[in-house]
Amino acid sequence: MLREGGQRYERPFLAQPAVQQKRIPGLAGEPEVTVYVINAGRQGDESRPAILHTHGGGYILGRAQGSVAEMQALAAKHNCVVVSVDYRLAPETPFPGSLHDNYAGLQWLYDNAAELGVDKHRIVLMGDSAGGGHAAMLALEARKRGDIPLRGQVLIYPMLDDRTGSTVPQPEWMGYLSWGPAENVMGWSALLGVPAGSEQVPEGAVPARVKDLSGLPPTFIGVGSIDLFVNEDIEYARRLLNAGVPTELFVVPGGYHGFQAMQPEAEDARRFQDAIDRALERAFVDPAF
Numbered sequence: 001m002l003r004e005g006g007q008r009y010e011r012p013f014l015a016q017p018a019v020q021q022k023r024i025p026g027l028a029g030e031p032e033v034t035v036y037v038i039n040a041g042r043q044g045d046e047s048r049p050a051i052l053h054t055h056g057g058g059y060i061l062g063r064a065q066g067s068v069a070e071m072q073a074l075a076a077k078h079n080c081v082v083v084s085v086d087y088r089l090a091p092e093t094p095f096p097g098s099l100h101d102n103y104a105g106l107q108w109l110y111d112n113a114a115e116l117g118v119d120k121h122r123i124v125l126m127g128d129s130a131g132g133g134h135a136a137m138l139a140l141e142a143r144k145r146g147d148i149p150l151r152g153q154v155l156i157y158p159m160l161d162d163r164t165g166s167t168v169p170q171p172e173w174m175g176y177l178s179w180g181p182a183e184n185v186m187g188w189s190a191l192l193g194v195p196a197g198s199e200q201v202p203e204g205a206v207p208a209r210v211k212d213l214s215g216l217p218p219t220f221i222g223v224g225s226i227d228l229f230v231n232e233d234i235e236y237a238r239r240l241l242n243a244g245v246p247t248e249l250f251v252v253p254g255g256y257h258g259f260q261a262m263q264p265e266a267e268d269a270r271r272f273q274d275a276i277d278r279a280l281e282r283a284f285v286d287p288a289f
């Protein structure tokens with residue numbers, strides 16, 4: 001569950017499905033990476049789909065451990081395996097450290113798919129807030145490297161554009177709750193190592209600044225209408241569609257940043273979660289989403 005500023009209250013792990021904490025190799029020259037592996041193992045002769053999950057926290061907060069209970073529930077609901085990456089945080093580790101950690105997690109999941117009981121051709125990237133930004137970065141990196149096919153990306157109110165709240169102002173009611181312009185500038189500046197909204201930023205660090213979005217996997221983007229990220233998320237969805245990427249955009253009227261985590265029993269939160277679940281189900285079954 002989120003609290004103000006995007007940080008999570010840590011819930012105890014559920015009794016099932018099983019969770020394993022592992023240390024896996026980082027990319028060449030990088031340190032080892034901690035991942036949480038949920039619901040792994042073969043079930044009969046069939047391999048199952050998998051989610052590579054990246055947690056939220058504005059690029060500067062949070063731990064993968066804080067999302068494990070939520071991912072356990074998701075793994076049980078969809079009978080899938082989840083690998084959640086405990087990537088390094090900014091500003092102590094600026095870009096591309098976190099991207100390298102997340103790619104190491106994706107590479108490990110892909111290389112060990114048979115042992116984990118995973119169909120390596122049904123891997124979906126998923127994250128919320130900064131985790132959604134990390135998932136979008138990771139999809140771009142996977143496209144560039146060309147080594148790992150992705151079935152889809154599920155981006156939940158993703159943090160995609162450092163210019164939001166810095167050089168691109170937003171209406172005052174957007175971001176009024178939970179995560180606002182000042183926090184956004186702080187998070188992006190920490191990740192980039194230069195002020196948010198700078199003319200030049202590290203290549204691949206800001207998904208919204210990548211000119212060519214063609215060839216990315218089918219995408220779901222969900223966001224609330226008064227979330228600070230709503231305009232950047234709508235624009236990213238528009239650009240994906242224009243690039244020929246199958247894309248679903250789901251905007252919840254009156255939804256603020258993290259609304260479905262803070263009030264999960266509310267009707268709008270349930271509709272939002274239902275849309276996420278349907279997107280995952282389609283991705284796991286249909287290569288075209």
